[in-house]
Amino acid sequence: MLRIPCPYCGERDEAEFRYGGEVPGSIPQTDVGDQAWADYLFARDNPKGLVHERWCHSHGCGQWFNVVRDTVTHRIHAVYGAGEAPPVVDCSNESQADGGR
């Protein structure tokens, strides 16, 4: 069970939230070609380790926000607002200590 700290309501169970996937890069111009669009629409970093992702507190305040989470340990390292720059996180490679290479 993930316990997710909503920046507006505080920490709640994962069941109250909706997942929005990885925070995407910026929308490409319309004339950049199929490859750039395929990359934007479909390709993912899908990192083993820290991921920047979106969550919506759908059964609470209804707000979207971003989370920095480790995909091996599920530890949440930081929470930041939608559209904000991600905070710098020092996790001293904890997922590697966890056997996650």
Next chain:
Amino acid sequence: MRGYSFPALVGRALRGHRGWPKAWRSAEPERSYDVIVIGAGGHGLATAYYLAKNHGITNVAVLEKGWLGGGNTGRNTQVTRSNYFWPQSAAFFERSLKLYENLSRELNFNVMLSQRGILTLAHSHHEMEALRRWTNAIRINGIDSEVMTPSEIGKLVPLLNLDARFPVHGGFIQRRGGISRHDAVAWGYARAANALGVSIVQQCEVTGFDIADGRVAGVTTSRGSIAAEKVCICVAGHTSVLAAKAGFRVPITSMALQAMVSEPIKPCLDTVVLSPAIHAYVSQSDRGELVLGGGADGYNSYAQRGGIPLLEENLAALIELFPAFSRLRLMRQWAGIVDITPDTTPIMGLTPVKNLYLSGGWGTGGYKAIPAGGETMAHTVAHDAPHPLIADFGLDRFESGALIDEGAASGVAH
């Protein structure tokens, strides 16, 4: 390779089952190979087997970071079927089921294929209509499937509660579908490939690629560098990790998919029952355990363990369908990291790096695909061009837009 047979079994039994030879040999890594296959799951092992058998390429190593079959191939719920919607998927998965039907003989290893039928339920009028369309599409593709009424379903699965919270409006069955033994598939391919000269190297993690002028020349591993003419990636949930090391991104999300088994009970369920709407499916193993599963945890994960909320959801749905199961205790619960694509169709074929090939994106349903996956990937590696059966499964479909949307079309987890 000493053949397994009834006389061999009797002979060994009389001698107290002593002296059975090892099924396959665990090798030490060498300096170079013609082909390196990364990942000793079903897809990697089958690819190596067909490379040796169909294409005469035997200087092949399968490199595995853990132990053979320890990934999703040894963690799945063994559902084997070919009732897909789109013609490309139907042709591919039907080829796989046909290969499964003869696999025990092909590998001289009993994979215990049990074609007990797989029944898919509909819980509303509208779902039933979609399901009829799906059944027709499958039949037009030349694959067996039959619509069933609630009373026919009641006779086939007497323990099923037809008046559940979401009543059963009907369903359809693929009678040639069923289950088989996943460890036997991994070990059978390993043994047969090994007998043809393929090396299986365990505890050898690929940590990077040796790429020059856009062409792969080998891999770096936890046990040193190894050269190779060609390299094929078959690492399921770790596809993105290895693709990143080769310098490209893939449309894959890794998630934890769980399964669980109950304590063993007497035979009570002789088919596989699946409900796409409430996301649960169940079969009974030969040992008597009920094998249960559902959807994947809803967020990126490499943790190889499932979350409790989803487990509760699966079980609540299942108990509503089968009230008699509510008193059973669970014996084990586990998860595998599955590689999910946007259209739930696998990604197979060439990559942006020359001589580097990819078999991935198997997601929640690649066990049934192992024989055809291996056969077509071996062809693809040997000829440096995709096998016709998988020509539409390439990475380039995300640029052309020619997605094969099995998830939306058939609405299935497995």
